[in-house]
Amino acid sequence: MTLALRGVMWAGVYVAAIAAPLFFVLIGAPEGRGWWADLSMALGFIAMAMLGLQLVVTARLPQVEAPFGLDVVLQYHRQISYVILAFVLLHPAMLMVQDPSLLRLLNPATATTAALWGLASVALLLVLLALSIWRTRLGLSYEVWRVSHGLLAIGVVATAFVHIERVGYYVSGPLARAVWFAVAAGLIGALAYVRLVKPLRRxxxxxxxxxxxxxxxxxWSLGVEPDGHRGLRFLPGQFAWLTIGRSPFSVKEHPFSFSSAATDPSRLEFTIKALGDDTARIGEVEPGTRVYLDGPYGAFSYTRSEAAGFVFLAGGVGVTPIMSMLRTLADLEDQRPMHLLYACRSEADLLFGDDLDGLAERLDLSITIVLEHPSDEWRGPRGVITPELLDERLPARPRRYAYFLCGPPAMMDALEADLAARKIPPERINLERFDLI
Ligand SMILES: Cc1cc2nc3c(=O)[nH]c(=O)nc-3n(C[C@H](O)[C@H](O)[C@H](O)COP(=O)(O)OP(=O)(O)OC[C@H]3O[C@@H](n4cnc5c(N)ncnc54)[C@H](O)[C@@H]3O)c2cc1C
Incomplete structure (x- = not known):
């Protein structure tokens, strides 16, 4: 099955899973409680299904992620949470507009037990969203945020489950109860898979x-090899989550792109820039240290595009997945024309300088290095990758090429807009963002 078809299939499964709880409204309460009440309940059940699916969507299931790319999946996870919040708030609001006496359910002193569980679920959801939106402003480290995010998510779903149980109206029949418990078991299973099965496999x-x-x-470049097994196959340009010198159950894991060729999965390389607490200590890692890999992930790979040639636009350490693609293309003796525009701070910051020269000899590859703060001796372009520089360096018939952008967010936004203005079809523009979270 092609990736596009798999994408359509997973989207269909997702929509079916969201619609499935409406089944409760139909079979659980055949008499109905009035149009508005039933619609409010339907929204509540849909929100509940979407909340549960948020756990599944972020479970890093390779089969689900492959057609879209993890960045798209996580972007969806973020955006859809606002829709879920709207449904969650509309669910009681519709009931209260229809019957204002129900406003008493908002007051913990006069609320029923069922309503209290519902209120707890909404409160946890609001805290979860606030911590995610203002994580950096609140000064939360990534690890603290990740653990609290996971616990809050479980809390939101669990309290919503109890709320539905206590209301009871739609899940009291035997069939509805059976389906209801199957849904709960499915969610617990998804959690167990992520937190137990996957680390045990690793x-x-x-x-x-x-x-x-x-x-x-x-x-630093980190050479890594499989210990007692044959390693993993990946597409050039993809990435994996690395746990270095810790247990596979640790939350201290970070995503890094493979910088080695995909042609030899028994000798992996990652090139890691000191950008925070853990990456600043990569230089202290001793050879022989145990590493666990969760991956490969990502859709940033030339192997997914049928193109006459490739244009790679890299900034700083964003050159790593592009290196993996170039090294693989060279090993495969690919004859297609390629252009690399690589922006860096200065000569001293240039990654893979010698390797790039070697690759230019093995491939039909033109390399343009742009330095922001070069020495006086520098003869190449200065500053950043501008539209004028693209005019100069882009190939003739640029729409036949596939484009790969990886670098600082501002650079990627500007170049993406520039390529769109040149009418490069969106499906030919591939982005890898290192600021995924
Ligand atoms: C798809 C992808 C590929 C990447 N490839 C490379 C690469 O090849 N080379 C490289 O040097 N860097 C790469 N990065 C960036 C790298 O993951 C972060 O620099 C690193 O996780 C920072 O960890 P830290 O503890 O040193 O910094 P911290 O100070 O803890 O975090 C700095 C920022 O990095 C991000 N971050 C931290 N931990 C994680 C995590 N576990 N998952 C996602 N984001 C996190 C957060 O936005 C955080 O605010 C990649 C990132 C992504 C998303």
Whole structure:
């Protein structure tokens, strides 16, 4: 089955799963409680299904992620949470507009037990959203946010379940109860899969560090090889979550793109820039350290595009997934024309300088390096990748090429807009954002 078809299939499964709880409204209360009340309940059940599916969507299931790319899936996870909040708030609001005496359910002193569970669920959901939207402003580290996000999500879903149970009206019949418990079991199963099954599987397939090499730009290349197994196959440009020197159950794991060629999965390389607490300590990792990999993930790969050639636009450490693609293309002796425009701070920050020269000899590859703060001796372009520079360096018939952008967010936004203005079809523009969260 093609990736596009798989995408359509998963979208269909998702819509069916959201619509399924409406089944309760139909079979659980055949007499109905009036149009508005039934609609309000339907919204509540849909919101409940979507909340549960949020746990599944972020479970990093490779089969589900592959057609879309993890960044698209996570973007969806973020955006849809506002829709869920709207449904959750509309659910009681509709009942209260129809019968204002129900406003008493908002007051914990006069609310029923069922309403209290509902209020608890909404309160937890609001805290969860606030922490996610203002994480950096609140000064929460990524790890603290991630653990609290997971616990709050479980809290929101569990309290919503109890709320529905206590209301009871729609889930009292035997068939409805059976389906209801199957849904609950499915969600617990998804959680167990993410928190237990996946780490246990990773424990059986450890990797170890073979070399840690200092690179320019405050970066290190980490050589990694499988320990007692054959390693994993990945597409050039993809990434994996790495747990370095910790248990596979640890929440201290970080996503890094493979910078090695995909042609030899037994010798992996990641090139990591010091951008925060954990990445600043990569240089201290000793060869032999145990590493666990969760992956591969991502849709940022030339293998997914039928194109006459490729244009790679990289900024700083964003060159890593592009290196993996170029190294793979060279190993496969690909003859198609390629252009790399690579923006960096200065000569001293240039990653993979010698390797790029070697690749230019093996491929039909033109390389343009743009330096923001070069030395006086620099003869190449200065500043950033501008529309004028693109005019100069882009190939003739640019719409026949596939484009790959990875770099700082501002650079990616500007270049994406520029390519769109040149009428490059959106499906030919591929982005990898390192600020996924
Ligand atoms: C798809 C993808 C590929 C990446 N590839 C590379 C690469 O090849 N080389 C490289 O140097 N960097 C890469 N990064 C960035 C790298 O993951 C972060 O720099 C690293 O996680 C920062 O961790 P820290 O503890 O040092 O910094 P912190 O100070 O803890 O975090 C800095 C920021 O990094 C992000 N971050 C931290 N931990 C995670 C996590 N577990 N998952 C997602 N985001 C996180 C958060 O936005 C956080 O605010 C990639 C990121 C993504 C999303």
């Amino acid at each position: 424990r059986k397939r450890p990797y170890r560090v073979t070399a840690v090499t200092a690179q320019p730009c405050e970066a």
